[in-house]
Amino acid sequence: MSAILVTGADLAPQALDLLQDFDVVYAGKTPTEADLVALARQHDPVAIIVRYGKVGPAVMDAAPSLRVISKHGSGTDTIDKVAAKARGIEVVAAVGANAAAVAEQALALLLACAKSVVPLDARMHAGHWDKATHKSLELGGRTVGLLGLGAIGQRFAKMADAMGMRVIGFDPYAKDLPAYIASVDLETIWRESDAVSLHCPLTDENRGLLNADTLAKCKPGVIVVNTARGGLVDEAALLAAVRSGHVRGAGLDSFAVEPMAAGHPFQGQERIVLSPHIGGVTSDAYVNMGVGAARNVMEVLARRTVTAAENVGVT
Template identity: 65%
Template sequence: MTAPRHKILVTGADLAVQALRVLQDYDVIYAGALPTEQQLIALVKAHDPIGIIVRYGRITRRVIEHARSLKVISKHGSGIDTIDVVAAKDNGVVVRAAAGANAAAVAEHALALLLACAKSISRLNARMHDGHWDKANHKNIELRSKTIGLIGLGSIGRKMAAMCRAMELNVIAYDPFVTQEDNLALVPLEQIWSDADFISLHCPLTDDNRNLISMNTLAACRQGVILINTARGGLVDEAALLAAVRSGQVFAAGLDSFAKEPPDKNHAFFGEPQIILSPHIGGVTGQAYIDMGVAAAENLLRSLVDSGIHERKEATA
């Protein structure tokens, strides 16, 4: 009699074909788009997965504690703030992240938001469609020779730094976990506020940096600073940012992540011409979808090999 196959739960509606090939020895169960905690609890109780690949939704303590056979939680991406890592550790569950798999995609999106803000792309596009020709009374911001401050120097921050240097920007960066970086000035956080014309966030969200962008830090910035956030919404005090944009302290903001996702339909950012928004899709490209899926699947399999549940192919060939 053939032994039943272990199950992998994907908290999303799909996974790249290339990733499914990696998981060919397992049954893959999909939670669907934006699964709730109750839906995830019902699924882990019904299917008892040995692994979870996290695309959407939150993996809470209750989800973990209802998953009796769970051994590994593998993130389809780099940020693990949607996973209760303390609960995972308490229950002997390994948490892995696909660090760097979507770095190029997110960095490109951050640069696109910066350019859109500096060049007033959204407003000029809307004016053109309304029949206006604002050439005589509009001046863009030129990036060349300006200073950009990067907060976070993981794989995404480093990609962003390389692209900004290629555009002749002066790049400074802050990362408490990085002590040296080639061709890049590492500075105290206070120097980011005082020296940067543009600030781009590329750090994970932690209890220590929640609301890093606050009324006080924005007041310490240069007047007319541009803020870009393709990291996590909780890094920004949204009310403080809105006030700073309206006062002119912040010239513009380009945001791909929010404190609550999706934001409420009456969110105060909606309709603000100097705030450019996208629905947390910086890492969503065709190639990144494949790369993140494969990395998440391989990370999951590697952890199962380490735990003795999955045999290495080389050992069975």
């Protein structure tokens, strides 16, 4: 029986139903490269479903039968796609499977920042009543700038539009956008946005996209939300902008180094709302991502089998 390696501790039962003809091997919740290399050598999987950890050349070379690497989600930055292509290994993602979950998390973080949810909660629990002194930010009528207009970005845009926000976005690859999203350039995003929300994949070209220079171009009092990838943000620059007051608040679900280590400078900052990269972690998204990843594996393997059979027939 061919093996499928999962870089995690589990898969949704609905996904396992699709993979019942395979031996599914789990690497655990925090697999290292050495763990994955050892398991790949032991089981020689035809597919890897990526949940946690990174899959690079060493892991690929340890599995001669490997045909497909399938992401349990939409972001493939933890997979060395250049190395995979060089080895004839397909990389696929469950695009859109967690779009609703991540978009809702982004909205929750935006609202938490605009309405001071976390500090007011702490003050109330400490016995204070700040009604006479506190002013929240009303989002209706304000502009939100989206960086990335894929499934997640467009889902978030629809919710922001329903709240009465003006939605502008930058994505050179997006086509056929709904009427409530105005496609603009990056300079317009920085200049006109009252809130900036990141929804793009991390690439070498956009690493550190939100940095001291781009933050300085933003409106005073801008809100920053990141539910995409931590590498998109220069964390030191964002921290300085929050401390100076140029950034009103930041809602962050992803970070340059994960998990976040104790003593990180974001910790204890009143106007930075943190969550542990759980935007896509809901019971529904767990099933959707697992099923999407499993289906992608099955489709690629089926296509490869047909192609191989045809090649044999030709020869």
